Amino acid sequence: MKKKLLIVCLNFCFLTLMWGQTIRNFNVVLRSNFGSDTMWDNLEVPIYSMNPSLSAEPKLPAFVIYCNEGDSVVLNALSLAQGEHHTIHLHGLDVDTRNDGDPMTSFWLEHLQDTTYSFKATHAGTYIYHCHVADVVHVQMGMYGLLIVKAANGVQTAWTGGPAFDKEVHWLMTELDSSWHFNVPSHDPIVDTVNIPPYLPTYFLVNGKSEWQLDNNDSVMIDATYGFQIYVRLANIGFYANKVVFPSVLSAKIIDSDGRPLPSPVISDTVVIQPGERYGVMLSANQVLDDSLPIHYINMNTGLTENTQWVPIHIHSTVNVKEINKNFSIHLLPNPFHESVLIMVSEADEYFVKVKDVSGKILDYFEFSGNKFEYQKSTLSNGIYFLEVQSRKGAMKTAKIIRY
Numbered sequence: 001m002k003k004k005l006l007i008v009c010l011n012f013c014f015l016t017l018m019w020g021q022t023i024r025n026f027n028v029v030l031r032s033n034f035g036s037d038t039m040w041d042n043l044e045v046p047i048y049s050m051n052p053s054l055s056a057e058p059k060l061p062a063f064v065i066y067c068n069e070g071d072s073v074v075l076n077a078l079s080l081a082q083g084e085h086h087t088i089h090l091h092g093l094d095v096d097t098r099n100d101g102d103p104m105t106s107f108w109l110e111h112l113q114d115t116t117y118s119f120k121a122t123h124a125g126t127y128i129y130h131c132h133v134a135d136v137v138h139v140q141m142g143m144y145g146l147l148i149v150k151a152a153n154g155v156q157t158a159w160t161g162g163p164a165f166d167k168e169v170h171w172l173m174t175e176l177d178s179s180w181h182f183n184v185p186s187h188d189p190i191v192d193t194v195n196i197p198p199y200l201p202t203y204f205l206v207n208g209k210s211e212w213q214l215d216n217n218d219s220v221m222i223d224a225t226y227g228f229q230i231y232v233r234l235a236n237i238g239f240y241a242n243k244v245v246f247p248s249v250l251s252a253k254i255i256d257s258d259g260r261p262l263p264s265p266v267i268s269d270t271v272v273i274q275p276g277e278r279y280g281v282m283l284s285a286n287q288v289l290d291d292s293l294p295i296h297y298i299n300m301n302t303g304l305t306e307n308t309q310w311v312p313i314h315i316h317s318t319v320n321v322k323e324i325n326k327n328f329s330i331h332l333l334p335n336p337f338h339e340s341v342l343i344m345v346s347e348a349d350e351y352f353v354k355v356k357d358v359s360g361k362i363l364d365y366f367e368f369s370g371n372k373f374e375y376q377k378s379t380l381s382n383g384i385y386f387l388e389v390q391s392r393k394g395a396m397k398t399a400k401i402i403r404y
Helices: 002-017 135-140 178-182
Strands: 023-038 044-051 065-068 072-080 089-091 114-120 125-130 144-150 167-176 203-206 222-225 229-236 241-245 253-257 260-267 270-273 278-284 289-298 305-316 330-333 340-356 362-376 383-391 396-403
Touching: 044 178, 065 072, 125 135, 125 229, 125 278, 135 178, 144 167, 144 229, 167 222, 167 289, 203 305, 222 229, 229 241, 229 270, 270 278, 289 396, 305 396, 330 383, 330 396
Parallel strands: 023 072, 065 144, 167 229, 222 305
Antiparallel strands: 023 044, 072 114, 089 125, 125 144, 167 203, 229 278, 241 270, 241 289, 253 260, 253 278, 289 305, 330 340, 340 362, 340 383, 383 396
């Protein structure tokens, strides 16, 4: 009772200090063993979740929390823990100990317990919120999301007084080991220990999606008009490092890191994001482009790239390429393949196909008409390849194939 009264008093003091300021309230329901999400191969994977309401469907990642620089923010947290404990850790934000969400220095929530987390958004930038109890497991299970602080009054600049942009996208990257989700590693809350099995990720995610799920996905793809300035927010909540390689024609500039502006922009087509890091990159869309860019997932123990995801980029002038090819999608069966793979295209047309290796070297070229084609190439060795499929209309898709 005394603890509850103390929390109420602290929150009353916080609200009193916020008098006359913009106050933004968000509900966050912390749930264990509640739902599932669908991977690119249609596997339903059990997940934990952080939802904006009791009725909201769980998803990877959790919903994005938006506020403006100068706002006062209140997160109303309710834990439905089913034997677990949960918190909300505000990763990278300047908050006091009570609102930090680290149970070692503040507290955790038991089943059906609620509380509020409060803070002042003093710096525009990209941040992460996640559970900090047995976080190696709970974050892997899905208890994470982005918290984005925009410039004051929501102005379209990277920070208050910073460079302006015309369009903004954000990518929250991680991996998923499905074996952990079907057999959740045990957590002993009494001694706060977790028995961790080997981590062997089976899916590599951008905003919770991968492989063909990234095609024409509005939450991931870059779709902009010629001449636009595009602000890309990069964040890594996984256990692997991410290397994002932008096309050189976009003149990428790294302008901020971990919620703070850099003293001067760093001109680089390549950005490496370690676990927990966030970067802001400004792109200049000064060329019509229909392409994709790679995000490499690097095992930090071996230094090897274990997977690459491809994010579509459409820079268009008066005609929106996204509208031209909105019904153009590719499905490959089987994939991985051994002898042959059936290429199925959603829209009948004439298609021109290049087969490339991971370095971009063209290994094969062929054409077909209609909406399906069986590709047989016994000379390809076992490994990962990319099909670059272009329609007669000029729309282009890239799909990954694996031969075993």
